[in-house]
Amino acid sequence: MRRTAPEGHGPVRFGPALPDDGLPVLPELSAALVAAARRHDQRPVGGAAALVDAACGYWTRRGLSTRPGRVAAAPGAPSLLLALTAALGGDVLVPRPCAAWWAPYARLLGRPVFHVATAAESGGVPDPYALLETVRRVRAEGGDPRLLVLSVADDPTATVAPPEALHETVEAAAGEGLHLVSDETWRDTVHEPHETVLLSPAEMLPERVTVVTDLAGALLPTGWPAAVARFPAGATGDALHARVLDVLTALDARIAEPVAAAAAYALDEPEPVIARTTATVRLHARLARAAHATVVASGALARQPRAGRHLYADLGPLRAALTAHGVGDAQELEDFLTARLGMPAPGGHRFGDDLGALRVRLSTAELLGGTDEERGECLSSPSPLELPPVQRALTSLKTVFDDLCDDAQRWEPPR
Secondary structure (H helix, E strand, C coil): CEECCCCCCCCEEECCCCCCCCCCCCHHHHHHHHHHCCCCCCCCCECCHHHHHHHHHHHHCCCCCCCHHHEEEECCHHHHHHHHHHHHCCEEEEEECCCCCHHHHHHHCCCCEEEEEECCCCCCCECHHHHHHHHHHHHHCCCCEEEEEECCECCCCCCECCHHHHHHHHHHHHHCCCEEEEECCCHHHECCCCCCCCCCHHHHCCCCEEEEEECCCCCCCCCCCCEEEECCCHHHHHHHHHHHHHHHHHHCCCCCHHHHHHHHHHHHCCHHHHHHHHHHHHHHHHHHHHHHHHHHHCCCEECCCCECCEEEEECHHHHHHHHHCCCCCHHHHHHHHHHHHCCCCCEHHHHCCCCCCCEEEEEHHHHCCCCHHHHHHHHHCCCHHHCHHHHHHHHHHHHHHHHHHHHHHHHCCCC
16 A cells, blocks of 8 residues: 655555455365466456356356356456446446545546445445435536446445445436446355345346456455456346457456466355355454454444454544544554554545545454464364454554543543
8 A cells, every 4th residue: 555645645546455364275276276277278358158157156146147148257356347437438426435446447547436425324335315416416517427336245344235225325326327336345244144134236226237246355365366247137238248348358357267267166156165255254253343342442433344354443533642643634544553553554545535534444354363374273263362363463453442542531621
């Protein structure tokens, strides 16, 4: 992560990567990758048959019937979003905050990006009234909004939008003629799947929603770039699919054959993949609950994490204490917490939030320990929070936030 200007907090060009799971690679995934490493033939843009068929099966098991002609694969979700933005044209709408990688690809194409406020209970899905007002304002100023990017299971807020709120937003977007890209990278990382209802916008508006899933969310290591997109049925979806393939071809955006083989294996979801995914989600849910309890006990604000491997904290209530440490905005907060915690703490400005708001995303992978052995033990332990490396990390987190809480009380003006 870096900003363009060391002075004055110039515009953020490079955002933080997706939160990693911090765990050793599943041996069966490594075997699938190694088995394909000797192949030297180049696979087609959009994905070979084995990968595309595996993606169809993956979505069909989640209630989204899919045929091969409606799927495209690429080396990471950013390639797909870039191609979709280029193919659809017009201005782009995103929630505030949103995943760090969404807006840069629209700006790369010279497309304006407009942030829309989200509801209090969840991030990732714009408030429908704010969406309608933003569309009206953009059009009144001569803009041409065509694309809305959203996520039900969200990065950075780690929340899951309620179906009723999602439905209202989807209806508002449909009424304005917007195409929706649903980033479902984190849908398989819901912490309490039996207590959380997660619906895809593609189930509500099948003719106007393209689903994008980066496999780094739940199925592959973040260093093995692979993502898949599911296009709507009908003539509009067919035309969009063809145009996206044109863009990917121009970029020569192909998944490396070994990674494609591992991706196909993961999307088929054999028993080892399901077992690892389940264990990983359970582990990170425990870590997220512990980190969340520490953050809110200090007086900071944070929504309860319900998906992913991260949480989003608002340290606005601790502003007086942070000011005493020379922290006045999100970039300075990022620098301060990164140094104090010894782990990345990207500021909210990297996710489209105001620079002046004191918000950060914290990754639970950083709490797992420093070696593969320690991290692997966390995965298999019935009580991972009691392991020494995890205890040390949580204690460090608590110490930093407790110190800020004490400082805030010290600097609180007398009543």
